[in-house]
Amino acid sequence: MFEFIQNLFKTTFSIHLRPPGARDESGLLAACIKCGRCMEVCPYQSIFLAPYSQWSLYGTPLIDPLKKPCYLCMKCPEVCPTGALKPVTKEKAGMGIAGIIETTCLSYQETICNLCYRHCPLKGKAITLDEDLSPVIINEGCVGCGVCFYICPTQPRSISLKTGRK
Amino acid sequence: MSEEDWKGNIDSRKMSRRRFIKGTTAAGVALTLVGIDPNSGTFKAAFAKGASKPEKWFLSVCPYCGVGCGVEVGVASGKVVAVKGMKDHPVNKGRLCILGKNLVDILYTNDRALYPMTRRGERFNRIGWNEATDRVANQLKQTIDRYGPNSVAMYISASEYNEEYYIYNKFVKGCLGTNNLESSARLCWASGVVGLVKAFGADAPPCAYDDVEKADLFFMTGYNVYSSKPVFFRRIIKAKYRNNTKLIVVDPRNTNTADFADRHLRIKPGTDVILHNTLANILIQEKLINEREARQLTENYDAFKQHVKKFTAAMASEATGLSVTEIVETARDIGRAKAGLFLWGQGLNQSNIGTRKVTSLLNIVFITGNIGKPGAGPMAITGQTGAMGLREVGGLPHLLPGFRKVTDDKARDEIAKIWGVDPNRMDSANGKTLPAILEGIDKGQIKALWIIHSNPAATFPDSNWVRKVLSKTEFLVVQDCYHPTETSKYAHLILPGAQWSEKAGILTNSERGLNLVEQAVMPPGEAKPDLEIVMDVAKKMGFSQQFPYNNTEEIFEEYKRCCQGRPCDISGITYNRLRIDKGIQWPVPALDHQGTKRRFLDKKFPKGKLRLNLHEHQEAAEVPDKNYPILLMTGLVFGQYHSRTRTSKVPALNRAVSEAFAEINPSDARKYRLWDGEMVKVSSKRGTVTVRAKVTDSVMAGTVFLPYHFAYLAGKDKAINSLTNRAFDEFSQQPEYKACAVKIERT
Incomplete structure (x- = not known):
């Protein structure tokens, strides 16, 4: 029961990701000049700037994977003027890490879903399938873009997402 | 407290401890109510939000693809509230894909068609059933009187039940006297079926899904089965891992299916005929096949051998973009396999040389002797649930029930006797196919079109042209369970039909297995089961004698008489038997017959021997050029x-x-x-x-x-x-x- 409530919290409450290639939290806060260029260039409109209510983060870029995840097009680091977002490849985006909650994941309940595997921007490198076609996260490969978290069809989500660099 | 409120609370980080605890308790209670067991944290079934526990479960079949997974429909107070996989169904054994799991959502939407509507300008006004059916009957009668029966056409979906096809068929071919009854199977598996007919001499899917476990090679071409038939694909992958079956995928795209392949041939789009003929040539040249057996099975082996001689690996490599080793190794894999299962999909069918591609694949199946034994053969799984039943019942412009042809005088007499109509009323020429119907409207030959559960304005190619044609139709009736669709906007009259679980019938899946679909709930609003609507119109046109049925079971009993002595003999099937023997495969000639899992085990084919079709490659109708590269x-x-x-x-x-x-x-x-x-x-x-x-x-x-x-x-x-x-x-x-x-x- 406790575990379930814990999972519920992990999946229902929005967590905020930093855009791909971001420095660690203190480095980003020091380097970011809050120009909003990353937000403007994002073709999916995933990035928003932290509102005033989050006063310590105010103006810095965030991604809410419950509303729109990062599809790893890697456009934002290229336009960052101060290097708060470092230009890196998709595989080194380092936004966080996802985990599968096997107790609610449909693929572990005799349903063929695998939407997370099919739509992973790092197809095959971050999520693989075991012999039962159930998804398994590869910890070394997952960058925490949040796509699987966003599209997971169960309610609450069967994917947990931890933010921050590994 | 809704989920949205929760998010807001956390976002603003203003949540006090007291509110936090309150929220947690509320969530626990709410989740218990929607059917999640908090102790194990698993879904018991895909319950609809806020619904109560199902009171009764009905037998049904998933309405999406042609695999035909058995589902159980849970009903509470007249509404479908839950769907679960049928544990004892031979096809899926309780498993469903995510489409089947979310079936409840498709029933209760805001855009269901609830009552008959007529269009005035851009607006649709509600009318009564009596007025609506009167109008259809009068218009059809007037059109037929003035322009002849072939000025009328009906376009149906291939996701309907056998009884419905039977009624449509009887109405259009028997009563109206035209063969213009076309179905959306034309867009889906027409080439595959024509290919089977050309090679076998009759429409004959010979395999069963159980062959998957018996095969030691899967050859899939143009077929993304992981995305289109996920439940069936799981079976393939399980068999692959357990038996170490080789999986060869031919596809220009790196599909999800290709990720699992032992060998993925990334062929240049459209060059399948060359690849297939080359594989056949290598098989013959390297003596990987039993020539004596191939001569016995097929009627023109030597001509075929001569025909494929010019398809060398080097030439194929240049045309298809594959390496010579890849092609030769693939041929050797096919030759070494004791039982190869050949699957194909729209990659072959949806082409201007689709039939050639399919028959050239079937040539490989035949010369390697992969027919008439467990684990081997061509497997044709249709894209729509009712497509196999459609072919049996003859819901196509050239067919009559029981795989009879409309051009056959004897067949027309037989059917007219069962139908109780005058055989001279029936048309002896093939009806119009969908492209011909739309062109007929464009040219003014077809005046009235009745579309049932289909959406040609979205699915037919060059849809700008289709929309223009549909808006030109003199009388367009659209019978659908949703409105608006792309097509229903052009309708003069909208008739609200019922959909899955709102009507009863029998569905035949792609391994010839029959399944009963029970009516679980009443259709919403004034919507009616589709065959009732068609029968109402028929009765108003003066054909009450031909449609005396009270329920679908009576229709099925009459349809059974059409199939006696035909390949699809289902004399041993009743509604009650299907409640126990789920997915029993035709032919089932007697009540104590257990069904036929695999056909042609005795190597007796409809025309004695199999035919190898000799075809050449042809470019696509439109190839990239300077302006459109x-x-x-x-x-x-x-x-x-x-x-x-x-x-x-x-x-x-x-x-x-x-x-x-x-x-x-x-x-x-x-x-x-x-x-x-x-x-x-x-x-x-x-x-x-x-x-x-x-x-x-x-x-x-x-x-x-x-x-x-x-x-x-x-x-x-x-x-x-x-x-x-x-x-x-x-x-x-x-x-x-x-x-x-x-x-x-x-x-």
Whole structure:
């Protein structure tokens, strides 16, 4: 029961990701000049700037994977003027890490879903399938873009997402 | 407290401890109510939100693809509240894919058609059933009196039940006296079926799903089965891992299915005939086949041997873009396999030489002797649930019930006797296919069209032209369970039909297995089961004698008489038997007969011997040129189904693919300076769409892939089929969706 409530919290409450290639939290806060260029260039409109209510983060870029995840097009680091977002490849985006909650994941309940595997921007490198076609996260490969978290069809989500660099 | 409120609380980080505890308790209670067991945290069944526990469970079949998974429908106080996989069903054994799991959502939507409507200008006004059926009957009668019976046509869906096809067939071919009864199977498996008929001499899917476990080679070509038939694919993969079965995938795209392949042949689009003939040639040259057996099985082996002689590995390598080793090794794999299962899909069918591609694949099956033994043969799994039943009942312009042909005088007499109609009333010429019907409307030959549960304005190629034609139709009746659809906008009259679980019938799946679908709930509003609507109209036209039925079981009993002594003999089947023997496979000639799992085990074929069809390769009808340098292929994505009339209503599915996209190769993206995620304009000679670019190496350079699910309801410039070409296969009249020339521009 406790575990379930814990999972519920992990999946229902929005967590905020930093855009791909971001420095660690203190480095980003020091380097970011809050120009909003990353937000403007994002073709999916995933990035928003932290509102005033989050006063310590105010103006810095965030991604809410419950509303729109990062599809790893890697456009934002290229336009960052101060290097708060470092230009890196998709595989080194380092936004966080996802985990599968096997107790609610449909693929572990005799349903063929695998939407997370099919739509992973790092197809095959971050999520693989075991012999039962159930998804398994590869910890070394997952960058925490949040796509699987966003599209997971169960309610609450069967994917947990931890933010921050590994 | 709703989930949204919760998020807001956490976002603003203003939650006190007291409110936090309150929220947790509320969540626990709420989740228990919606059917999640908090102790184990598992879903007991896919309960609808806020619904109570099901009081009664009904037998049913998933209405999506042709695999035919058994489902149980849970009903509480007259509403479907839950769906679960049928544990004792031989096809899926309790498993479902995500489309089947979310079936409840498709029933209760805001855009269900609830009552008959007539169009005045742009607006639709509600009318009564009596007025509606009167109008259809009078209009059809007037049109037939003035222009003859062939000025009327009916276009039905291939996702309906055998009884419904039977009634439509009897009404159109028996009562109206025209053979213009066409179905959406034309867009889906026409070439595959014509290929089977050309090779076997009769429409005959010989295999069973159980062959998957017995095979030691899967040869899949043009078939993304992981996305289109996920439950069946799981079985394939399980068998592959358990028996170490080899999986060869031929596909120009790096599909999800190809990820699992032992060998993926990334063939140049459209060159399948060359590959198949070359494989046959190598098999013969390297003596990997039993020639004596091949001569016994087939009627023209030596001519075929001579025909494929010129297809050398070197020549094929140049044409298909594969390496010589790849081709030769593939041929050796096929030759070494004791039992090979050959599967194909729309990659072969939806082409201007679709039938040639299919028959050239069947040639390989026949010369390697992969027929009439467990684990071997050609497996044809249709895209729509009712497509096999449609062929049995003859819901196509050239067929009559029991695989009879309309051109056969004896067959017409037999059927007319059962139907109780005058055989002279029936037309002796083949009816019009869908392309011919639409062209007929354009030229003024067809005056009235009745569309049942189909959406040609979204699914037919060159949809700008189709919309123009539909708006020109003198009398267009659209019978559908949803309104608006792309097609229903042009209707003069909308008749509200029932959909899955709101009507009863029998469905035949792609392994010839029959399944009962029970009516679980009443249709919403004034909607009626579709065959009742057609029968009402027929009675008003003066054919009450021919339609004396009280329920679908009586219709089935009459249909059974049409099948006696035919290949699809189902004399041993009753509704009650199907409640126990789920998925029993025809022929079932007697009540104590256990069904026929595999056909042709005795190697006795409809025409004595099998035929090897000799075909040459031909270019697509439209090839990329200077102005339109890119080849467009359309196809499906997992989680959506056909024109999205159903799946667009399921929120869980639409998060994954919410908008149309174009898969573009990175080298092309560089050439056109495109970035992943940008909007891009794709245009052909016929139309333009603006979609999101998805830069991926899963497509080849010089090709682009668009999902065909999106049409005008998704947005004015999102109709993918406004690009595709109106070119058709010469034998099957199936449109070519897999090849047309387009150009890409930045927006």
